[in-house]
Amino acid sequence: MTIKDIAKKVFLIEIFKGMALTLRMMFTHAVTRQYPEERREPFPGFRGLHALVRNPDGKARCVGCGLCAAICPSQCINIYTSESKDHKKVVDRYEIEVLRCVYCAFCVEACPFGAVVLTPHFEYSDYSRDALYMDKEKLLSNWDKFMTGKRAEEYFERFWRPKLEDFTTPENQPVFRGKEG
Amino acid sequence: MIETVFFTGSSNWMLNIVFIIIKIAVVIGVTMLHVMYATYFERKVIGHMQVRLGPMRVGPHGVLQPLADMLKLFFKEDIIPANADKPVFKIAPIIPVFATLSSLAVIPFFEGFVIANINIGLLYIFAMSSLSAYGVVMAGWASNSKYSFLGGLRSSAQVISYEVAMGLSLVGVMILSGSLNLSEIVNAQQGYWYGMFLIPQFVAYFVFLVAMFAETNRTPFDLPEAESELVAGYFVEYSGMRFALYYAAEYIGMIIMSSIAVICFWGGWTLPPMLTDAIPALKAVPGIVWFLGKVYFHIFLYYWVRATVPRYRYDKLMALGWKVLIPLALANIVVTSIVKYVI
Ligand code: SF4
Ligand code: SF4
Numbered sequence: 001m002t003i004k005d006i007a008k009k010v011f012l013i014e015i016f017k018g019m020a021l022t023l024r025m026m027f028t029h030a031v032t033r034q035y036p037e038e039r040r041e042p043f044p045g046f047r048g049l050h051a052l053v054r055n056p057d058g059k060a061r062c063v064g065c066g067l068c069a070a071i072c073p074s075q076c077i078n079i080y081t082s083e084s085k086d087h088k089k090v091v092d093r094y095e096i097e098v099l100r101c102v103y104c105a106f107c108v109e110a111c112p113f114g115a116v117v118l119t120p121h122f123e124y125s126d127y128s129r130d131a132l133y134m135d136k137e138k139l140l141s142n143w144d145k146f147m148t149g150k151r152a153e154e155y156f157e158r159f160w161r162p163k164l165e166d167f168t169t170p171e172n173q174p175v176f177r178g179k180e181g
Numbered sequence: 182m183i184e185t186v187f188f189t190g191s192s193n194w195m196l197n198i199v200f201i202i203i204k205i206a207v208v209i210g211v212t213m214l215h216v217m218y219a220t221y222f223e224r225k226v227i228g229h230m231q232v233r234l235g236p237m238r239v240g241p242h243g244v245l246q247p248l249a250d251m252l253k254l255f256f257k258e259d260i261i262p263a264n265a266d267k268p269v270f271k272i273a274p275i276i277p278v279f280a281t282l283s284s285l286a287v288i289p290f291f292e293g294f295v296i297a298n299i300n301i302g303l304l305y306i307f308a309m310s311s312l313s314a315y316g317v318v319m320a321g322w323a324s325n326s327k328y329s330f331l332g333g334l335r336s337s338a339q340v341i342s343y344e345v346a347m348g349l350s351l352v353g354v355m356i357l358s359g360s361l362n363l364s365e366i367v368n369a370q371q372g373y374w375y376g377m378f379l380i381p382q383f384v385a386y387f388v389f390l391v392a393m394f395a396e397t398n399r400t401p402f403d404l405p406e407a408e409s410e411l412v413a414g415y416f417v418e419y420s421g422m423r424f425a426l427y428y429a430a431e432y433i434g435m436i437i438m439s440s441i442a443v444i445c446f447w448g449g450w451t452l453p454p455m456l457t458d459a460i461p462a463l464k465a466v467p468g469i470v471w472f473l474g475k476v477y478f479h480i481f482l483y484y485w486v487r488a489t490v491p492r493y494r495y496d497k498l499m500a501l502g503w504k505v506l507i508p509l510a511l512a513n514i515v516v517t518s519i520v521k522y523v524i
Contacts, residue, residue, distance in 0.1 A: 018489045022230040032234040 041120075047103040048122040050096050050134060051142035053115050060140055061115040064091035068107035068116055076100040077107060094136040099129065119146035204296050208285050216432040217247035223484050230488040257421035262325060265418065269323035274416075274423040276316035277430030284309040284437045289364040291450040291468035302363040303355070306441060307348055310396055313430060314340040317398075317415045320427070324418035332414030335404045335495065339395055342502035343402075347392035349510035353385040353517040354378050354445045367449035376453030379446040381520075384513045386446045388506045390482075393442060395502070397434040400487040404495055439479030440472075447475045 008014065033040065042048065053061040069077040080093040107116050119142060126132055134142070169175050221236065221244070228235025236243030261270060287302040289295040299305060314336055321333015355361060357378060358369035370376050379386050395402040406414030416427045443449060450468030457463050493501070 015490060019485060022485060022489045025232055026226065026229045028232060030229060030234045031232050034234070034237060 042122065046120045046122070047105050047118040048120050049118070049124055049142055049146065050098060050101070050107075050139055051117050051119045051147055052094060052136065052139035053113075053117060053147075054140055054143050060091065060094070060136060061113055062091055062094055062111075063113060063115070064089050064094070065112065067110045067112065071106045071110040072101075073104060073106060074100045074102050091136070094139065096134045096139065097132070098124075098134055099132050117143070117147065119143075120151070121146040201296060204294070205286075208290075208296060209282060212282070212285060212433060212436060213429070215436055216429050217251065219432045219435065219480060220250065220428070221247045222480075223487075226481065226484040227488045230485070251425070254421055254425040257424075259421040259423060260418070262418050264325040266323040266325065269319050270418075271423075273316050273319040273323055274419065274426035274430075276319065277313035278316075278426045278433070280309045280313035280316070281430050281433040281437055285433075287363060288437070288440050289367065289444065289449065290472055294469075295364060298362065298364060300360070300362045303351060303361045303366075303441075303445075306437065307344065310434065310437070311340060311344055313434065316427075316430070320419065321415040324415075326418055328411045328413075328417045329415050332406060332411050332417070336398065336415060339398075339402065339404060339498065339502075342499060343392045343395035343506075346388055346502055346506035346510055347396060349507060349514060350385040350388035350392060351441075351445055352510070352514045353382045356514070356517050356521055357381065363444050363449075367444055367451060370448045371451055371454060374453065374455045376451060376455065377446060377448045379448075382446060382513070382517070384509055385517075386442070388510045388513070389442060389446070391501070391506055393438040394483070394486065395498070397431060397438055397483075399431075399435065399483055401490040401493050402498055403492060404498060409492075435480060435483055436476065439476045439483075442479050443472060443475040449475075 055061045064079055064081040066079050066081075069075075069079050076097040076099075078093065078095045078097075079091065082090050082092050084090045103118065105118050108114075108118055116139075121142070124132070169177070224246070225235040225243075236246040239245040239249045261267060284306045286296040287299055287305050289298070317336040317340075318333045321329045321331070321336070324330070354366060358366045360366060360369065366378075370378055394400075398404075398406060404414075406416070411417070416424055419427060450472040452463055452471055
């Protein structure tokens with residue numbers, strides 16, 4: 001141990017340094033957000049309450065293929081389907097028990113139609129389980145309530161792209177692109 | 182006339198008793214208020230040191246938080262574990278509160294204001310502060326839980342080792358002032374131009390500060406209640422009012438220890454004669470202002486250290502007590518005696 005080390009130990013240099021830091025910090029601005037008064041927009045990609053996408057004709061976009069229910073790790077999606085007179089599949093009930101959901105968004109990824117989404121809405125605590133058992137109506141109204149304006153547009157761009165557009169590797173990705181034409 | 186009787190007593194013992202009871206009520210009331218707001222300021226200060234806000238909800242800037250806490254604790258269910266040793270479990274929380282509150286009796290808050298001006302004030306305070314450790318040990322034993330038990334064991338070991346260092350650190354002060362009476366210790370400091378034993382006794386002050394943290398079970402020596410390993414230590418099983426009593430005792434203990442530090446090293450309610458000679462206007466300020474200011478500084482120190490220093494390991498705590506603080510305090514006694522003898 002050098003003399004410097006000994007001096008450091010005897011005069012508690014490190015502790016005093018730490019105390020100077022905490023004292024300095026006491027006079028800085030706190031970073032706390034006082035939540036109910038001070039709110040912040042969730043970041044893009046935030047995974048909140050579910051919504052079922054409503055087609056422009058007002059009906060649910062979901063076709064009842066059941067992929068979302070199959071992949072859901074917490075098995076909280078229930079889909080009941082039946083066959084209509086003209087032999088089409090009809091989704092009778094589509095229910096998500098959001099209390100069991102872990103917000104992994106696997107259902108969103110699995111859906112081939114982009115028919116289920118996670119909205120950025122997260123303030124939906126309630127006193128009863130019933131209120132948090134989302135049936136089809138509630139899920140559709142979530143879409144109306146929380147996916148309006150810019151968000152709906154974004155969603156449209158990402159999933160409802162016009163059928164004739166090409167799907168290619170992005171331009172800025174350095175990949176082998178094969179022969180032109 | 183009333184004033185002189187109030188402070189120095191009269192030949193009428195009835196009147197004396199009435200005045201003493203009034204004094205006790207005032208001191209306990211003021212102390213309890215301080216305890217309540219010590220918890221509030223602790224949370225505020227530590228919050229701001231950690232770049233948070235601390236309590237903000239109850240009242241403006243959370244100033245009514247202590248009241249809310251008190252109400253909550255008061256109405257909480259008092260749970261006694263089935264296998265607890267019930268009488269001991271019930272008595273244990275009363276001991277520390279009782280012991281710390283009785284230490285208040287000998288503390289001179291300002292010139293002439295002390296409930297019991299006894300000649301062994303310092304010894305009495307040591308006795309009371311060791312007595313309050315019994316509450317901890319008994320709680321640890323009676324709860325019949327391993328966490329409480331470990332907390333109680335640690336507390337007893339810690340108090341025994343740090344009591345020694347603390348007592349020895351104050352011997353220097355006793356040598357210089359030639360008295361164990363707290364008021365006389367303060368007056369003795371006025372005999373020096375610097376007016377504080379802090380200056381000749383800085384080693385003792387350091388030892389006392391460290392021992393003070395250990396004695397009141399505060400971070401970095403809060404091993405008896407180490408949350409991360411013992412959940413809450415000796416009072417794991419306590420709830421409601423009984424828990425509140427432990428909490429109150431801890432804060433009263435902090436106030437007592439800060440007062441002792443102020444009285445023995447910072448000149449109590451007085452200012453250094455050098456200062457008062459230079460600025461005579463300072464003499465007009467009542468002594469309680471200086472006393473409280475110095476006490477608040479020490480309480481702030483408690484918070485400040487808690488926000489900065491992590492908890493010591495148990496063997497390090499013991500090593501620090503026995504291998505550093507006690508030799509330091511002993512060396513301080515030797516040097517002080519020699520210097521006192523020579524001068
Ligand atoms: S987010 Fe995950 S857990 Fe929740 S419903 Fe979708 S797949 Fe299930
Ligand atoms: S994967 Fe999509 S379309 Fe299929 S059932 Fe789920 S939400 Fe409906």
